Amino acid sequence: MSHPKKRPPAMKTKPKETVNKKALIWVLSSFAAIAILMAVLLIVNN
Template identity: 50%
Template sequence: MMSTAKRKAPAMKTKPKEEINVKALAWIGSIVVVIIAAVTVLLILNS
């Protein structure tokens, strides 16, 4: 029983890392979208 408890602990530790990666990808994606939108607006205003 002790060995199974120790095996479950690393699995729980890897799940938060995946959630952090998903959040980081979401932040990067949103930042890229905002930058693209800002560039397009500036191009439209300049033209």
């Protein structure tokens, strides 16, 4: 019994590169927290 040949898809689409939003939020919030902490330490020190 012969199987019908599978046709390749008409248009091959690349998966879109998505930005990991949770990781981006974590990185930005950690940088913001460090910047605020440094500012507070500078103000308290003087």
